[in-house]
Amino acid sequence: xxxxxxxxxxDPSLLLYYQPFNNWASxxxxxxxxxxxxxxxKFPLGKHDEQDQGEIINRNFQVGSGSLDYLVxxxxxIRKNAIGFNVESGYKINTENEDGYEFGxxxxxxxxxxxxxxxxxxxxxxxxxxxxxxxxKHLSNGFEQVNTGGQATFASAGLQFYKGSMTLNxxxxxxxSQSFNADNVSLIESGDRFSIGFMINIAKKGNGAFIPVE
Numbered sequence: 001x002x003x004x005x006x007x008x009x010x011d012p013s014l015l016l017y018y019q020p021f022n023n024w025a026s027x028x029x030x031x032x033x034x035x036x037x038x039x040x041x042k043f044p045l046g047k048h049d050e051q052d053q054g055e056i057i058n059r060n061f062q063v064g065s066g067s068l069d070y071l072v073x074x075x076x077x078i079r080k081n082a083i084g085f086n087v088e089s090g091y092k093i094n095t096e097n098e099d100g101y102e103f104g105x106x107x108x109x110x111x112x113x114x115x116x117x118x119x120x121x122x123x124x125x126x127x128x129x130x131x132x133x134x135x136x137k138h139l140s141n142g143f144e145q146v147n148t149g150g151q152a153t154f155a156s157a158g159l160q161f162y163k164g165s166m167t168l169n170x171x172x173x174x175x176x177s178q179s180f181n182a183d184n185v186s187l188i189e190s191g192d193r194f195s196i197g198f199m200i201n202i203a204k205k206g207n208g209a210f211i212p213v214e
Contacts, residue, residue, distance in 0.1 A: 010046040
């Protein structure tokens, strides 16, 4: 009985990464690997109280959450010659917003095999693998909310382009399995996903690594 459209700028996130080791620039190492450990914040700047017909719309459809959330991340890559493997994990700790609503904490895991092709003016990295996500149930004033939380596994294929310190990332994902919490009158399913990302590397010259990052 409702057709709701929600758009606008979402909540921005800021993550800082520390690199314990990276032998990407080594000439003698047969196996090259790099580890990134990150932490950051998601800021409550997106609109989170949009209404339809006098009532607040589903929290999942809001462009923002209204809460200050904490982020931790890990990214490890190993490569021999042009072929490598990347594993990444992220965890988001959500807090309660001013309306007493708290999104469930979220876990993301991914593993990708990639191939690096370097040209004189551009580097290209196609990759493919599996992506997993899990979300806990939401809370409203301390009470669990129906039709929230669950998990899904996706097959993923992507393409990254590197030029200097800039990276363009394209990724397509299709669900392999999914199990979202739903009541007897609701059906919650995830469809195919496509996203575009742009990154700028501010690491010192020579310390960068070709690492698929979502």
